[in-house]
Amino acid sequence: MTKHAPVEISLHQRRRAPTTVELQAIPWLALLNAQEHLRACAALQVGEALPGDYVCRVGRPVTYWFGLIDGLLKMSNETADGRNITLIGVPPGGWFGEGTVLKQENYRYNIQALRPSVIAGIPVETFHWLLDHSIAFNRYVMNQLNERLGQFIAARQSDRNPNPDARVASSIASLFNPVLYPRMGDVLRITQQELAYLVGLSRQRVNEALSTLQERNLVRLEYGGLKVLDIAALRAAVFD
Numbered sequence: 001m002t003k004h005a006p007v008e009i010s011l012h013q014r015r016r017a018p019t020t021v022e023l024q025a026i027p028w029l030a031l032l033n034a035q036e037h038l039r040a041c042a043a044l045q046v047g048e049a050l051p052g053d054y055v056c057r058v059g060r061p062v063t064y065w066f067g068l069i070d071g072l073l074k075m076s077n078e079t080a081d082g083r084n085i086t087l088i089g090v091p092p093g094g095w096f097g098e099g100t101v102l103k104q105e106n107y108r109y110n111i112q113a114l115r116p117s118v119i120a121g122i123p124v125e126t127f128h129w130l131l132d133h134s135i136a137f138n139r140y141v142m143n144q145l146n147e148r149l150g151q152f153i154a155a156r157q158s159d160r161n162p163n164p165d166a167r168v169a170s171s172i173a174s175l176f177n178p179v180l181y182p183r184m185g186d187v188l189r190i191t192q193q194e195l196a197y198l199v200g201l202s203r204q205r206v207n208e209a210l211s212t213l214q215e216r217n218l219v220r221l222e223y224g225g226l227k228v229l230d231i232a233a234l235r236a237a238v239f240d
Contacts, residue, residue, distance in 0.1 A: 011053050011119065015045040018069075018120060022046055025069045026120060027093060027182050031136040043126040049113035056097065056111040062104060064121030067095035071117020072190065074198055077109045088151060089198040091175050093183030098141050099148070101127050114194050147179040164201055168209035169218065169237040171199045176231050189225040213237075 023029060023041060032040060046069065049055060055066055055073065073090040087109060090096055100107055101124055113119075122130075130137040151174055172195070176184050192210065196203045210226065213219045218234045220227045228234060 011047045011049050011055065015047040015121075018044050018046045022069050022118065022120065025093065025183065026067060028095070028137060028140045031140055032130070032134055036130060036134045036137070040122060040126060040130060043122050044120060045122075046118055046120045049117045049119050051113055051115055053113045053117075054110060055113065055119055056107045056109065058107055058110055060107050062097065062100045062107060062124060064123055065095065065101045065127045066097055066111070066119055066121045068092050069118040069120050071119075072114045072194055073111055073117060073119075074114055075109050075111050086198050086200055089171065089175055091181050091184055091188070094181045095144065096148075098127075098144050102141075114197055143179055147177060151177065151180065164199075164205050165209045165212045166237060167199055167201065168195070168206055169213060169234050171195065172213075172219065172226070172228070173231060173235040176228060176234075186228050186231075187222070187225060188228065191224075 018026075018041075023044070026044070029037060029040060045064075049071065056062075058077070068090050070092050072092075073094075073096075075087040075090065075096065077085055077087060090111070096111065097107075104124060131141065154170060154174060172188065175181060175188060176186075178184070192206050193203050195210075196206045199206060201209075210219065210221060213234070214221055216233075216237070218228070218230055218237060220229055
């Protein structure tokens with residue numbers, strides 16, 4: 001009997017309705033009135049991404065506005081010579097791609113899961129309906145766009161910084177933006193390998209940088225992650 005290779009089920013095919021706990025983890029839902037909330041909840045879908053799964057891919061048409069309920073994602077792109085460049089990391093509570101959804105254009109970046117992750121999304125049509133009917137939702141999206149601009153400017157500056165310690169500090173600080181990632185608190189659950197993927201350095205070099213940051217009392221290394229001790233100093237960290 002001929003054995004057939006297992007059929008891969010896409011993230012879109014694995015989508016389902018969100019649980020009550022998952023809905024409570026979506027920050028902008030609490031801003032909506034009763035009618036808007038009902039419509040958004042009816043349209044929301046979630047999917048469980050495996051490590052390496054793509055949530056968005058370069059060139060694909062936008063169909064959903066996505067957010068992360070649990071896990072860790074990275075946004076990346078490729079240069080003309082084929083090099084992969086990580087743009088930002090996305091921790092739980094982050095929603096992303098609103099600029100692409102607003103313009104309804106194809107994705108210009110990849111979003112990929114670094115660990116098992118729960119992804120939420122609302123269809124483009126629902127996103128635009130909320131824009132048309134909810135002032136609070138408009139303000140949320142406007143704040144997202146403003147903060148995202150600052151985040152990308154900081155990421156661009158970090159990429160040009162030749163000092164690996166400063167790059168690691170900047171990458172960690174970017175994950176503690178209270179507007180973009182309101183659920184972060186002061187503890188980042190991340191492995192050194194995951195952080196290496198986000199920064200674009202080797203795991204060994206990231207380990208050295210984290211030791212330097214801990215010596216300067218900017219972070220404290222803990223089992224399964226790190227605790228930020230001084231976010232302002234971490235953002236402003238300068239290294240020789």
